[in-house]
Amino acid sequence: MSHRSPRDSLLDALTGLLGARGLIRDPEAMARYVTDWAGDRLGLPLAVARPASTAEVAETVRLCRAQGVPMTPQGGHSGLVGGALPAADGGELVISLERLNRIRDVDPGNFTMTVDAGCILEAVKQAAAEHDCDFPLSLGAQGSCQIGGNIATNAGGLNVLRHGMMRELVLGIEAVLPDGRIWDGLTRLHKDNRGYALDQLFLGSEGTLGIVTGAVLKLVPRPEQRRTALLGLPSVAAVVALYGLARRGCSDLLTAFELIPRRCLELAMEATPALADPLDDVHPWYVLMEVAATGPVDLDAMLEGLFERGTERGLVLDGALGTSEAQAQQLWQFRESMLEGQRRHGEHLRTDIAVPISAIPDFVERASRAVMAQSPACEIIAFGHVGDGNLHFNILPPRDLAEGDKRDHLHALEATLFRVLDDFDGSLSAEHGIGRTKQVAYLARLSPVERELAEGIKALFDPDDLLNPGRILPVRSPRRE
Ligand SMILES: Cc1cc2nc3c(=O)[nH]c(=O)nc-3n(C[C@H](O)[C@H](O)[C@H](O)COP(=O)(O)OP(=O)(O)OC[C@H]3O[C@@H](n4cnc5c(N)ncnc54)[C@H](O)[C@@H]3O)c2cc1C
Structure with missing residues (x-):
């Protein structure tokens, strides 16, 4: 008599519930669901369920719970901390939401x-x-x-x-x-x-x-008018000073204020050869900013006033204003392409830290000094959302480092960076979350009260620890077979 394991029974039941389109078991077809945008790590799911309604999601979850099978909800797999990646042991069912798209x-x-x-x-x-x-x-x-x-x-x-x-x-x-x-x-x-x-x-x-x-x-x-500008500046301190002027001088119409180092423009131009240097001279730092408004507001006059004040104070050295939608898109293309440019350099440290806005210049200086002292041949790429105090202080490993040594090297640099961050009462995750990759550093900084509350919330919602186990908090209970 053939013996069906609980997992085989679950997969049979899911096939019955979701049909052939709704359950993927073929390894080649599952390839799309085993990695995220970074592509640094691979998971191995038991299978990929693709329910097409809330009721199907609920029934899928009920079936998994009955068999004690852990689940990984998955969206567009653009997350950057390994949260949506299934574990590598082939035990988690990926539940993709891609068919719930109405x-x-x-x-x-x-x-x-x-x-x-x-x-x-x-x-x-x-x-x-x-x-x-x-x-x-x-x-x-x-x-x-x-x-x-x-x-x-x-x-x-x-x-x-x-x-x-x-x-x-x-x-x-x-x-x-x-x-x-x-x-x-x-x-x-x-x-x-x-x-x-x-x-x-x-x-x-x-x-x-x-x-x-x-x-x-x-x-x-929907904004009726939008203006985008790329400005060249001498220092991070000048960027933060200009941000203060922009917040005060743009009637709360400022929608974006991005810090970009020169190296990022170079990475963008490497990734997208159609992009040309946007300003005549080379500057160490750039700001990509945007104002948007609905109603009778003169955005051009507002920006001209800001640039004048910034130039008088030695903050703004040069600038390009995108007045048409096409010009604005081209300036934003630098911001998008620089991420692709970094990715082409292979595994690197990606962070999404936050410090008070006023502390950004001091933090960048101190963190850069500490990291370069430890790894003189690494490359720091610090960019981010100035208005939120949120920086992507990313690090490319030394070029001559053996591939197998890169991960440990980057981990050590991350620890150094986070120690500097602690001096600023900063956050080690302002955007991407904890997932798996930030868990150790996150837990090390949780107070006993915070940890008790976090574990209590998880236990209340998910007493069997079946939903994304091991993300944010460690896996709690031994698995039932
Ligand atoms: C080029 C690029 C730029 C980015 N820029 C930013 C940025 O500026 N700001 C920012 O905050 N992030 C940014 N990110 C990170 C990422 O895009 C966001 O975290 C995004 O919100 C993740 O959505 P996703 O659908 O891809 O989720 P996934 O990567 O599929 O999943 C992320 C996490 O959410 C869980 N999850 C997914 N769907 C569900 C659901 N329906 N129910 C419950 N849990 C679910 C997963 O289990 C996982 O833990 C960027 C990423 C890339 C690749």
């Missing part, structure tokens, strides 16, 4: 839209634009990341200084809990103070508390 409703009168969690961010922005609205979350991965992933990571991006992070852009959530119950928290209310804000617990929970299946998003009026 815009459920747009309500321009209420400035909200209700969407499935698997909707791609870019598609959500387009749907909002069709109603003369904007969903203001903008980030480099918007062509692939999903709303559920944005919620699970509390994504930030380029416009946080004006519109806030995902936390501020979500009014309601629908989620499947780790026992398969569906929680319908899809409120469209802009103000609602009834008890605990349960929906907020899912923001930044990295798929450890429930699988987000739907969300109500906040919209803003």
